[in-house]
Amino acid sequence: ESYVELRPEDISVVLSEYFSILTLFPSAKPTDFNFLKVIGKGSFGKVLLAKRNLDGKYYAIKVLQKRIILNRREQKHIMAERNVLLKNVKHPFLVGLHYSFQTTDKLYFVLDFVNGGELFFHLQKERTFPEPRAKFYIAEMASALGYLHSLNIVYRDLKPENILLDFEGHIVLTDFGLCKEGISQTETTSTFCGTPEYLAPEVLKKQPYDNTVDWWCLGSVLYEMLFGLPPFYSRDTHEMYNNILHKPLVMRSGASSTAWSLLLALLEKDGTRRLGSRDDFNEIKAHTFFTTINWDDLEQRKVQPPFTPNVNTPYDITNFDPEFTEETVPNSVCYADHSIVNASVMEADDAFLGFSYAPPSDYSFL
Numbered sequence: 001e002s003y004v005e006l007r008p009e010d011i012s013v014v015l016s017e018y019f020s021i022l023t024l025f026p027s028a029k030p031t032d033f034n035f036l037k038v039i040g041k042g043s044f045g046k047v048l049l050a051k052r053n054l055d056g057k058y059y060a061i062k063v064l065q066k067r068i069i070l071n072r073r074e075q076k077h078i079m080a081e082r083n084v085l086l087k088n089v090k091h092p093f094l095v096g097l098h099y100s101f102q103t104t105d106k107l108y109f110v111l112d113f114v115n116g117g118e119l120f121f122h123l124q125k126e127r128t129f130p131e132p133r134a135k136f137y138i139a140e141m142a143s144a145l146g147y148l149h150s151l152n153i154v155y156r157d158l159k160p161e162n163i164l165l166d167f168e169g170h171i172v173l174t175d176f177g178l179c180k181e182g183i184s185q186t187e188t189t190s191t192f193c194g195t196p197e198y199l200a201p202e203v204l205k206k207q208p209y210d211n212t213v214d215w216w217c218l219g220s221v222l223y224e225m226l227f228g229l230p231p232f233y234s235r236d237t238h239e240m241y242n243n244i245l246h247k248p249l250v251m252r253s254g255a256s257s258t259a260w261s262l263l264l265a266l267l268e269k270d271g272t273r274r275l276g277s278r279d280d281f282n283e284i285k286a287h288t289f290f291t292t293i294n295w296d297d298l299e300q301r302k303v304q305p306p307f308t309p310n311v312n313t314p315y316d317i318t319n320f321d322p323e324f325t326e327e328t329v330p331n332s333v334c335y336a337d338h339s340i341v342n343a344s345v346m347e348a349d350d351a352f353l354g355f356s357y358a359p360p361s362d363y364s365f366l
């Protein structure tokens with residue numbers, strides 16, 4: 001047998017041809033799904049509960065308007081979200097991406113349907129959580145953040161609205177639009193983004209920052225779970241910013257000494273002295289607050305969640321806000337204008353080049 005030696009430039013051409021063939025056969029399109037209910041809304045579009053016609057499986061499909069994204073020059077964030085979702089498929093506390101595809105006017109993310117409700121939804125109902133319950137959630141969040149950091153990804157936008165519970169009561173982090181790829185412990189970024197209540201001081205000051213901003217956010221979420229409000233909250237945004245930058249964390253009753261020790265270490269205004277600044281997730285795991293946590297069991301979902309959401313069926317939407325679920329599903333989502341366009345042509349001169357994705361097993365023609 002004889003072999004032909006390929007040069008690197010030849011391999012590049014072969015791979016390019018291979019991927020263009022893949023995009024000729026998109027494995028998902030809007031008409032593959034029956035869109036049932038609106039379950040969420042954001043700046044760029046809606047999240048809908050949908051049932052796949054082929055096998056009856058339920059998914060959450062995030063439908064984004066290209067026009068709005070382009071007008072706000074946010075395509076980098078959207079592509080970052082897609083890239084991060086693709087890397088996350090193997091972590092138990094991060095939402096999984098099944099498909100992504102696009103039509104001439106919309107982008108579609110086909111995600112796990114997680115129906116235990118937002119953590120924010122449950123926190124609002126109960127006002128605060130008992131410390132053991134808060135500890136369980138914080139440990140699962142820390143595990144997810146540690147995993148992202150191991151991929152050199154900073155999450156940047158940890159807040160109760162982005163933290164869902166699955167039907168068993170485990171944490172699922174969603175919404176990777178504000179993640180920053182390629183940030184390691186030794187690298188920094190200075191982009192201003194995130195939610196005001198949870199912004200770390202270095203982000204507010206537009207200073208370079210690294211993955212320790214996520215540990216600040218983790219401290220803010222823990223504080224809110226224990227006491228009902230973010231740590232430096234004020235209705236006056238300027239006052240809140242000033243509090244984050246300058247006000248010391250005031251001790252309150254109702255939390256253990258180890259909880260306070262963790263809060264003080266995470267909500268350290270100097271990022272270089274914050275818990276996690278030297279050895280990232282390993283420092284968090286080693287804190288005395290987590291002495292009772294078996295991290296291996298936790299990451300294998302062997303630890304029994306302290307609360308089980310009231311979920312009766314795989315498509316139960318009772319834990320979603322009626323403000324969304326009572327809204328009519330727009331026809332344009334299901335049957336987008338000019339939607340069946342050759343995918344490779346569509347992506348070729350597109351701001352969202354390479355957006356479409358399907359798992360390799362779906363390409364049965366190969």
